[in-house]
Amino acid sequence: MLIFSLVALLGSYQFYLTIVDLTSSYEKKLAKEYSIVAAAAHKIEERVFKDKSSLIASAEIINAEPFFAEFSDDLSPEVYEQLKTSLPIFYRLKLTRYPTKAELEDVCDSVRTAQDVVKVENFAMAQSSISTLLNGLKSATALYLAVIFIFNVLLFIKFMEVWSFEHISRMQIMAIFGAPAWMRSATLIKTAVMDSLAATIITVAMFYYISISPESVSYLKSIGIDGKIYFYPLESFLHLGGMALSVSLFSVLMVAFRRRMP
Numbered sequence: 001m002l003i004f005s006l007v008a009l010l011g012s013y014q015f016y017l018t019i020v021d022l023t024s025s026y027e028k029k030l031a032k033e034y035s036i037v038a039a040a041a042h043k044i045e046e047r048v049f050k051d052k053s054s055l056i057a058s059a060e061i062i063n064a065e066p067f068f069a070e071f072s073d074d075l076s077p078e079v080y081e082q083l084k085t086s087l088p089i090f091y092r093l094k095l096t097r098y099p100t101k102a103e104l105e106d107v108c109d110s111v112r113t114a115q116d117v118v119k120v121e122n123f124a125m126a127q128s129s130i131s132t133l134l135n136g137l138k139s140a141t142a143l144y145l146a147v148i149f150i151f152n153v154l155l156f157i158k159f160m161e162v163w164s165f166e167h168i169s170r171m172q173i174m175a176i177f178g179a180p181a182w183m184r185s186a187t188l189i190k191t192a193v194m195d196s197l198a199a200t201i202i203t204v205a206m207f208y209y210i211s212i213s214p215e216s217v218s219y220l221k222s223i224g225i226d227g228k229i230y231f232y233p234l235e236s237f238l239h240l241g242g243m244a245l246s247v248s249l250f251s252v253l254m255v256a257f258r259r260r261m262p
Contacts, residue, residue, distance in 0.1 A: 008152060015145075016142060019141045023134050031094075035093055038090070038114075040117050040118060041116045044089075052111050060092050088118055093107075192249060195248065196245045
């Protein structure tokens with residue numbers, strides 16, 4: 001019973017870490033693909049854009065010829081050349097990371113203050129939808145983890161209380177002979193440690209399999225992620241093991257403390 005509760009807790013926590021890692025990877029991918037378009041009356045140096053905001057990673061000129069080359073057959077050479085020279089210079093501004101809605105507005109406002117900039121397009125509607133979706137996913141996962149954590153801690157305590165009642169006679173006899181509380185609860189502590197170890201091994205093995213599963217890789221690629229779940233078994237074993245042991249021993253202490261209360 002305790003093992004299943006621990007696996008549910010550790011699995012939820014590792015799932016949250018995985019979601020955070022995947023959304024972070026997706027945001028990095030979006031940051032590479034996402035850009036702000038600025039139009040300027042004259043050529044502007046890249047450093048000018050970078051000085052306007054620390055979120056701007058680079059600025060490159062967009063070759064606008066392919067967009068109006070199809071009109072070359074319908075216009076005379078003189079008019080065509082005049083059209084080319086009258087067009088503003090378009091810049092593609094890449095960002096260091098995927099921005100929030102507020103950050104995007106700040107960047108655009110800063111770019112608009114640059115000399116010779118006549119227009120800035122940030123595609124805010126699409127960006128806002130994606131940003132809201134990512135933030136909602138992380139918030140929902142965090143809420144789910146919090147509920148599972150509270151539920152499992154309460155379940156651990158109840159399980160320990162049941163175990164305590166099952167062995168109350170032995171513990172009372174040990175108390176009569178002056179055994180300290182930790183010795184009376186030695187078997188309980190041993191159970192908590194062994195179940196924590198088993199739950200950690202099960203959780204690590206489960207997520208390691210998921211991280212290398214061809215189905216997982218294929219699914220992640222289908223939604224535009226690089227197809228990798230970065231999972232480090234040894235580091236996760238130590239991390240999750242420490243968490244499981246802490247929760248289990250906390251539950252044991254809670255039971256021992258309540259048993260000592262009048």
